[in-house]
Amino acid sequence: MQLIECPWCGPREEVEFHYGGQAGVPYPEDPAALDDVQWAQYVFFRDNPKGRFEERWSHAAGCRRWFNAVRDTATYRFERVQRPDTTQAGTR
Amino acid sequence: MSAPFRTPEGGRIDRSTTLEFTFDGQTHTGHPGDTLASALLAAGRHSIATSVKLGRPRGVAAAWAEDPGSLVQIEEPFPEPMLLATTVELYDGLVAHGLPGQGRLAEVPDSARYDAVHHHVDVLVVGAGPAGLVAALTAARAGARVALVDEQAEAGGALLGTDDVLDGAPAPEWVAAAVAELAAHPDVLHLQRTTAFGLYDDGFVLALERRTDHLGTAAPRNVSRQRVWRIRARRVVVAAGAHERPVVFADNDRPGIMLAGGARTFLHRYGVLPGREAVLFTTNDSAYDAALDLHRAGVRVQAVVDARPEGSPQRRQDCERAGIRVLSGAVVTGTQGVERVTHALVAPLAAGEVGASSAIGCDLLLVSGGWNPAVHLFSQARGRLRYDEALGAFLPAEELDGVAVAGSAAGVLDLAGCLADGRRVADAALAALGLAAGEQSALPAVEATPAGSAPMTLWRVPDGGDGSTSFVDLQRDATVADLARATGAGLRSMEHVKRYTTIGTAHDQGKTSGVLASGITAELLGVPVQATGTTTFRPPYTPVAFAALAGRDRGRLFDPERVTAVHDWHVAEGAVFEDVGQWKRPRYYPRPGEDMDAAVLRECAATRGGVGILDGSTLGKIDVQGPDAAEFLDRLYTNMISSLKVGSVRYGVMCGVDGMVIDDGTVLRLAEDRFLVLTTTGGAAKVLDWMEEWLQTEWPQLRVRLASVTEQWSTFPVVGPRSRDVVGAVFPDVDVSNEAFPFMTWRDTALGGVPVRLARISFSGELAYEVYVNSWYARAVWERLIEAGRPHGITPYGTETMHVLRAEKGYPIIGQDTDGTVTPHDLGMAWAVSKKKPDFIGKRSFARPANSDPLRKQLVGLLPVDRDTVLPEGSQIVELADGGQLPPPPVPMLGHVTSSYRSAELGRPFALALVKGGRSRIGETVHVPVDGTLVPVEVTGSVLVDPEGARRDG
Amino acid sequence: MTPRTPGADLPEHPDFLWRDAEPKKSYDVVIVGGGGHGLATAHYLAKNHGITNVAVLEKGWLAGGNMARNTTIIRSNYLWDESSAIYEHSLKLWEGLEEDLGYPILFSQRGVLNLAHTLQDVRDSVRRVEANKLNGVDAEWVEPDEVRKICPIVNTSSDIRYPVLGATYQPRAGIAKHDYVAWGFARRADEAGIDLIQDCEVTGFTTDGDRVTGVQTTRGTIAAGKVALCAAGHTTTLTDMLGFRVPVQSHPLQALVSELLEPVHPTVVMSNAVHVYVSQAHKGELVMGAGVDSYNGYGQRGAFSIIERQMAAAVELFPVFARAHLLRTWGGIVDTSPDASPIVGRTPYENVYLNCGWGTGGFKATPGIGDCMAHTIALDEPHPHVAPFALDRFVTGALVDEHGAAAVAH
Numbered sequence A: 001m002q003l004i005e006c007p008w009c010g011p012r013e014e015v016e017f018h019y020g021g022q023a024g025v026p027y028p029e030d031p032a033a034l035d036d037v038q039w040a041q042y043v044f045f046r047d048n049p050k051g052r053f054e055e056r057w058s059h060a061a062g063c064r065r066w067f068n069a070v071r072d073t074a075t076y077r078f079e080r081v082q083r084p085d086t087t088q089a090g091t092r
Numbered sequence B: 001m002s003a004p005f006r007t008p009e010g011g012r013i014d015r016s017t018t019l020e021f022t023f024d025g026q027t028h029t030g031h032p033g034d035t036l037a038s039a040l041l042a043a044g045r046h047s048i049a050t051s052v053k054l055g056r057p058r059g060v061a062a063a064w065a066e067d068p069g070s071l072v073q074i075e076e077p078f079p080e081p082m083l084l085a086t087t088v089e090l091y092d093g094l095v096a097h098g099l100p101g102q103g104r105l106a107e108v109p110d111s112a113r114y115d116a117v118h119h120h121v122d123v124l125v126v127g128a129g130p131a132g133l134v135a136a137l138t139a140a141r142a143g144a145r146v147a148l149v150d151e152q153a154e155a156g157g158a159l160l161g162t163d164d165v166l167d168g169a170p171a172p173e174w175v176a177a178a179v180a181e182l183a184a185h186p187d188v189l190h191l192q193r194t195t196a197f198g199l200y201d202d203g204f205v206l207a208l209e210r211r212t213d214h215l216g217t218a219a220p221r222n223v224s225r226q227r228v229w230r231i232r233a234r235r236v237v238v239a240a241g242a243h244e245r246p247v248v249f250a251d252n253d254r255p256g257i258m259l260a261g262g263a264r265t266f267l268h269r270y271g272v273l274p275g276r277e278a279v280l281f282t283t284n285d286s287a288y289d290a291a292l293d294l295h296r297a298g299v300r301v302q303a304v305v306d307a308r309p310e311g312s313p314q315r316r317q318d319c320e321r322a323g324i325r326v327l328s329g330a331v332v333t334g335t336q337g338v339e340r341v342t343h344a345l346v347a348p349l350a351a352g353e354v355g356a357s358s359a360i361g362c363d364l365l366l367v368s369g370g371w372n373p374a375v376h377l378f379s380q381a382r383g384r385l386r387y388d389e390a391l392g393a394f395l396p397a398e399e400l401d402g403v404a405v406a407g408s409a410a411g412v413l414d415l416a417g418c419l420a421d422g423r424r425v426a427d428a429a430l431a432a433l434g435l436a437a438g439e440q441s442a443l444p445a446v447e448a449t450p451a452g453s454a455p456m457t458l459w460r461v462p463d464g465g466d467g468s469t470s471f472v473d474l475q476r477d478a479t480v481a482d483l484a485r486a487t488g489a490g491l492r493s494m495e496h497v498k499r500y501t502t503i504g505t506a507h508d509q510g511k512t513s514g515v516l517a518s519g520i521t522a523e524l525l526g527v528p529v530q531a532t533g534t535t536t537f538r539p540p541y542t543p544v545a546f547a548a549l550a551g552r553d554r555g556r557l558f559d560p561e562r563v564t565a566v567h568d569w570h571v572a573e574g575a576v577f578e579d580v581g582q583w584k585r586p587r588y589y590p591r592p593g594e595d596m597d598a599a600v601l602r603e604c605a606a607t608r609g610g611v612g613i614l615d616g617s618t619l620g621k622i623d624v625q626g627p628d629a630a631e632f633l634d635r636l637y638t639n640m641i642s643s644l645k646v647g648s649v650r651y652g653v654m655c656g657v658d659g660m661v662i663d664d665g666t667v668l669r670l671a672e673d674r675f676l677v678l679t680t681t682g683g684a685a686k687v688l689d690w691m692e693e694w695l696q697t698e699w700p701q702l703r704v705r706l707a708s709v710t711e712q713w714s715t716f717p718v719v720g721p722r723s724r725d726v727v728g729a730v731f732p733d734v735d736v737s738n739e740a741f742p743f744m745t746w747r748d749t750a751l752g753g754v755p756v757r758l759a760r761i762s763f764s765g766e767l768a769y770e771v772y773v774n775s776w777y778a779r780a781v782w783e784r785l786i787e788a789g790r791p792h793g794i795t796p797y798g799t800e801t802m803h804v805l806r807a808e809k810g811y812p813i814i815g816q817d818t819d820g821t822v823t824p825h826d827l828g829m830a831w832a833v834s835k836k837k838p839d840f841i842g843k844r845s846f847a848r849p850a851n852s853d854p855l856r857k858q859l860v861g862l863l864p865v866d867r868d869t870v871l872p873e874g875s876q877i878v879e880l881a882d883g884g885q886l887p888p889p890p891v892p893m894l895g896h897v898t899s900s901y902r903s904a905e906l907g908r909p910f911a912l913a914l915v916k917g918g919r920s921r922i923g924e925t926v927h928v929p930v931d932g933t934l935v936p937v938e939v940t941g942s943v944l945v946d947p948e949g950a951r952r953d954g
Numbered sequence C: 001m002t003p004r005t006p007g008a009d010l011p012e013h014p015d016f017l018w019r020d021a022e023p024k025k026s027y028d029v030v031i032v033g034g035g036g037h038g039l040a041t042a043h044y045l046a047k048n049h050g051i052t053n054v055a056v057l058e059k060g061w062l063a064g065g066n067m068a069r070n071t072t073i074i075r076s077n078y079l080w081d082e083s084s085a086i087y088e089h090s091l092k093l094w095e096g097l098e099e100d101l102g103y104p105i106l107f108s109q110r111g112v113l114n115l116a117h118t119l120q121d122v123r124d125s126v127r128r129v130e131a132n133k134l135n136g137v138d139a140e141w142v143e144p145d146e147v148r149k150i151c152p153i154v155n156t157s158s159d160i161r162y163p164v165l166g167a168t169y170q171p172r173a174g175i176a177k178h179d180y181v182a183w184g185f186a187r188r189a190d191e192a193g194i195d196l197i198q199d200c201e202v203t204g205f206t207t208d209g210d211r212v213t214g215v216q217t218t219r220g221t222i223a224a225g226k227v228a229l230c231a232a233g234h235t236t237t238l239t240d241m242l243g244f245r246v247p248v249q250s251h252p253l254q255a256l257v258s259e260l261l262e263p264v265h266p267t268v269v270m271s272n273a274v275h276v277y278v279s280q281a282h283k284g285e286l287v288m289g290a291g292v293d294s295y296n297g298y299g300q301r302g303a304f305s306i307i308e309r310q311m312a313a314a315v316e317l318f319p320v321f322a323r324a325h326l327l328r329t330w331g332g333i334v335d336t337s338p339d340a341s342p343i344v345g346r347t348p349y350e351n352v353y354l355n356c357g358w359g360t361g362g363f364k365a366t367p368g369i370g371d372c373m374a375h376t377i378a379l380d381e382p383h384p385h386v387a388p389f390a391l392d393r394f395v396t397g398a399l400v401d402e403h404g405a406a407a408v409a410h
Helices: A036-044 B036-042 B130-141 B157-161 B171-184 B213-218 B260-270 B288-296 B313-321 B376-380 B415-433 B480-488 B494-501 B513-525 B546-550 B567-572 B596-609 B629-636 B684-698 B723-730 B775-792 B799-808 C036-049 C081-095 C097-101 C119-134 C144-150 C178-191 C232-242 C304-317 C319-323 C362-379
Strands: A003-006 A010-013 A018-022 A052-058 A066-072 A078-082 B019-023 B026-030 B047-050 B057-059 B071-076 B080-084 B095-098 B114-126 B146-149 B188-191 B194-200 B204-210 B226-238 B242-244 B257-259 B277-282 B300-306 B326-328 B330-337 B341-350 B358-361 B364-368 B371-373 B385-388 B393-396 B403-405 B471-473 B576-580 B583-588 B612-614 B620-625 B649-655 B661-671 B674-679 B705-708 B713-719 B746-751 B754-759 B768-774 B795-797 B857-864 B876-878 B893-903 B908-916 B925-930 B933-940 C026-032 C054-057 C112-116 C140-142 C166-170 C195-197 C202-208 C211-217 C220-229 C249-260 C268-271 C276-280 C285-292 C325-336 C343-346 C352-356
Touching: A003 A078, A018 B684, A052 B684, A066 B684, B019 B036, B026 B036, B036 B260, B047 B071, B047 B095, B080 C249, B114 B130, B114 B204, B114 B415, B114 B546, B130 B146, B130 B157, B130 B171, B130 B188, B130 B415, B146 B194, B146 B204, B146 B226, B157 B171, B157 B260, B171 B188, B194 B226, B194 B376, B226 B376, B226 B415, B226 B546, B242 B260, B257 B260, B260 B277, B260 B288, B260 B364, B277 B288, B277 B330, B277 B341, B288 B300, B288 B313, B288 B364, B300 B330, B300 B341, B300 B358, B313 B326, B330 B364, B341 B364, B371 B393, B376 B403, B403 B415, B471 B480, B471 B513, B480 B494, B480 B513, B494 B513, B546 C304, B546 C319, B546 C325, B567 B775, B576 B799, B583 B596, B583 B799, B596 B612, B596 B795, B596 B799, B596 B893, B612 B775, B612 B799, B620 B629, B620 B684, B629 B674, B629 B684, B661 B684, B674 B684, B684 B705, B713 B723, B713 B775, B723 B768, B723 B775, B746 B775, B754 B775, B768 B775, B795 B799, B799 B893, B799 B908, B857 B893, B857 B925, B876 C119, B893 C119, B925 C119, C026 C036, C036 C054, C036 C178, C036 C362, C081 C097, C081 C119, C081 C362, C097 C178, C112 C119, C112 C144, C119 C140, C119 C166, C140 C144, C144 C166, C178 C195, C178 C362, C202 C232, C220 C232, C220 C362, C232 C249, C232 C325, C232 C352, C249 C304, C268 C304, C276 C304, C285 C304, C285 C325, C304 C319, C304 C325, C343 C362, C352 C362
Parallel strands: B019 B095, B114 B146, B114 B226, B146 B188, B226 B403, B257 B364, B277 B300, B277 B364, B300 B326, B612 B795, C026 C054, C026 C220, C054 C195, C112 C268, C220 C352
Antiparallel strands: A003 A010, A018 A052, A052 A066, A066 A078, B019 B026, B047 B057, B071 B080, B071 B095, B194 B204, B204 B226, B242 B371, B330 B341, B341 B358, B385 B393, B576 B583, B612 B713, B620 B674, B620 B705, B649 B661, B661 B674, B713 B768, B746 B754, B754 B768, B857 B908, B857 B933, B876 B893, B876 B925, B893 B908, B925 B933, C112 C166, C140 C166, C202 C211, C211 C220, C249 C285, C249 C325, C268 C276, C276 C285, C343 C352
16 A cells, blocks of 8 residues: 555545556557567567565556556565656657 | 574664564564564574475575575564564564465455555655665755655665775665754655555555554554655656575475675674574685675585686685685585475586585585576666676666666666765656756765676576476476476467466565576577566565455445435434445334335325435436527437426436436426436436536537536435425425416525425325425424324335336336336337437437337336335346247346335336337236245236326426 | 464475585586576476476576465466466366475465456456366356355455456466475475575676676686576566567565454456456455556565555455454565566577566476476477467567456456
8 A cells, every 4th residue: 555656646545546557568569560570569468576666556546647657566665756747649 | 582693782773672473383582673584593494384385394594584484473462474583673472484385365354454555756766775865865955845665674775784884984884874864854755664565656655564563562652653754756766676586406495595785684683693604605705705695604615616717806805805615617506404404415517517515514504596686667668678697697678768767676786886876866867857956965975896707697506317307486386397398389489388287376476586496488489588588577575464455445435425414313213224326225214113115105105195204315406507508408308308497397307328328317497598318316326427528528509507416415215195295394485386386386485594406206195295305404494394294194214215216107117127228118108209300319319220120128127016016126037938848058138127016006026127119018928936935926007006197296 | 282283384394405515617507596486497397307406596586586475376267378388287286286395385276256347347257267177177157046055154245336246266276385386396306406596696708609608696607518597577688688679567465464364255356347356365364456556667566555445445345354354465566568478498509498477377387487488498399388478479469368368366
């Protein structure tokens, strides 16, 4: 039961947040150009490190905004949170 | 009825009031301030329970939650399994009995109420003993928001069980003054009878307050019985005290054998003599106080048996002055007695060898093997522990961010040290919070603890035998012999040893047995105790009732009920409801004497033959706005949305990236830059989240904003050939003709100044108008539609009829006719998959090998050949072997029935099904096993009524 | 002395379990992960294939991961043919396991009820029951009054938030004592000469082209003819070292237990909608699983709000549980896959075999997957029961999606 720092709202209870998995997996520029293996990597495969992990979260029961975080999956501690860069695509 | 072991005076009980209770069928008395255990001891009863495995009598062995012995079942006022008599506060009319290992649940539901409260503080102090009180006072005086929680009925902690003097007055006076000072601070929450049972991340502590348990039958019904406090603290001070540790010896489990500090507590706090003739067995100085106090209270102390070769020269003098014999370098090797200890067997201990023993008569054997700091909460918060050789116990090995441990919980075992430690830890917390200390008075003056002798760590006294009556965990009947078997079986990890012996898995979760087991196992393996370590401490610290954690989330409050603006009308009309997500939707409206089949046939016929009305308000609605809204929807839907004209409506399908259908619905283009998106009832929240995720994380450059308007707009489809008459009558300003208001368009109008939107959308194939209105006015609009429809026999219908009507047209319900493995093509909706758009979510997955498998399941219709059987939804479809028989298992399956109804229109039952290669099987006969028979069914196309679409324009 | 409480204690363990083995220089087969699956694989390698030059490497204490933390439900009433085949294979092995292992594993076939609370639950349930029957798995649909007969304490009143509309019932399902199962496999493997090596964490692999030749550990490098990865939630830590990806995510899953209670709950009850799965174990404690925490986590702990929700669900469905007490909570690490089905079989390395992605279903599969993995390793050919669960299904799209269809986890 952590306090998670929403980059817009400040620290809020863990239950208000939705987890979005690995960050930095952009939607492919041209899916049709990918072979089945490459496409499967995008659809199904995500990193699963024990330790530092760049993730996406959304303050689902609050401001409903998505943000990126760096968290340790072993200790659950957040290293930092940041607003996504809204000036370019592919912040997923 | 008498209480022969009650002292003539003293204790913190209210002797002016007498309470009557029943234990094991016998009536006893006690006083307010007693626990069930103290009252039983006052009556001379030590033997409380029967052990789980061996059936040995067990008694009160400590004074609070660390007691492994006094397990009881409460019968009245309400059955509650497995509590400790030492923690049950006495009340009038209590009925209880000793437990033989298993508790018993009540057969009737618990009518008590439970609730939860959130609380936020700067400093939370757990434990109102000397360290905790000083810490709370220090923080309160500095102006911090403080919470102080303590598990006992009154504050004071260890001070309640001693005759300590603070600032020249008995300890209770100092405690009372401290409590009064805390009460005067408006920002201090002080809760007694409140056990902090779990410490989680970021200063989150869960505490259980027992609000009315001590009142018994007098508990007011309007007060919750127990309350869970969810406390978020910037700093947590754990001042939870220490548990005295026993020493293991043969037959160490008999009633009358008690921790020394526990006996002292029974004397000072409850005014009870736990015996008449006592022997004390100790490895440290602290226990001498128990012997001396009991001696002063009139107990004959037969001997103090001190395992240390030199004993304690200082304390020996105290004893000799009192005429108490002290045997140094001696141990208790065993005991005699059955229901109560009668003799302690005492023998010299030299160089690890135990000499010949002699019996000393006693009815009370006090034991002290030192102290185990209560590190439970610290360890739950992932704090590392280290083994301290001097104490023979585990201590916090690190500083945790935001969590400090103070007083005896940190291994500080003298009063002056605990007071100072409380101040030190509070000062550090204040500094971390940036709060000035404020005006602090000096710590109370206490008598210095006399210089003493170092304690000795002694886990067990060799019993000369196999250790099979040397109990380590009394609650599990687990012995030294069991530990020896475990290590002999090859086990090295403490976790394995715990599981092999079950030590530490019972009600007390190893409060007294855990460290003993680690110590003895280390001895058996010949390794340091630090190497064996402890097993993991897990929440809760003490047991918590399920209902307390359930709180108010029970019954109707278990999950929110969502109802539409017209719900009361449906109730008044006798609708039968269906749960769809959290919504309550009318399923059908039976008339007197009708079952569901009859009602649905009537509703269907009335709608297809005249006019029906549905409350479709639960459909999800999302307002999509912005210059890039059309582009955005093009990317999410499989079909083209951007080509939709303002004023028009289009059906759309949405897939996941894996190409499987996740939702469907209609899209209304309200303006060039604005759409109203309709989703399924169950999919509303998911689709909005899905859209937000893509918009915010993938396409933030798209200028689009999303808002849920599900609850703002009520939606009423008016359906059937007479719907034009009804809608035209209610909204005379609208030209409802097909030419002026064609299919798949919408129009805005108003009714009495209230904006209304009408849309020509049909989920039944019939002429139909959906009426959208602000939910505030929905009931009035609904009633006008009903009124206007009356001449046409307007019939309200529910979800069941809606399902039949749409299934007759082959319209799938996402989540019923699909299961996350179905593509638009499988549903026969290739027409809804754009070939023009370069990409949309899911498109690439359509090109995977499995998607072109000719045996993919496809949505088809099924007509039972007997024209009578309604196939149960979920039925499997099979091909028979040659000879018309079912092949032996595993029988290959072709697919399953997703929807199945009796059709008024067709005059026969029909079904929708997902069938392998289904469209190529149209015209074939396959079979459906139903209740042991094989029902032949004909595979058909999925559209069974009005395949030409002739009816939609009326 | 009064007679002891029936059932409140457990049968004794054997006097000897396993040697605390030291690693040798080289083995024919190295199994990474000394949990239930790794130990069962070792046992069946020895028993069925005579392969005993085998090491099982465990980074902590044997069977100390999910095996020590699960709620021990055993059943085979899965929807898809592929799933019910492997789980039914496993159930059949469970039925003879006590004899095979010579260990009192307390396998108790007390049946499982999977409750339906919505009309869609009912459709899904009937679909699963009908599929089970045709696949030769015992299963039936039972109406609420029959639910009450099978488990009288279930709240079958129509006056609750999500009334019970019926249930699927598998009479052959049940529970077993998890430590006993693990230790039974461990003892048999040890007797066969297999080395069970604890406190031995894998830190890397030595490779030669598309073969792994050695396993680097905290206790030295061990040469390996074949390598089997049976590390559940820690699988990706290993595959990251090997440089290939598997689509599993590790999440905390919590469970809890009550004090010992007189027998009150005769079967196993699972409910997806109200999210309860509960049985009463042999000593009398109620054993209950809670929900999966949403985030990736290796901490073997989760949020308490999930426990509170679990208690609300338990009291909702079982009003008599109100004053039972929560005694202990704990967490495990479940390895979830995209289609809620396991990932088993070959890897890009020709002598490395994969077994992961069981999510919440791993315990019940223990003997079945041990047998199939042993077959796969020994014959270098995926056992027919695991062939559908190959890693390449995520490329072809031929998933075995147990989410949407049956949606009955655990």
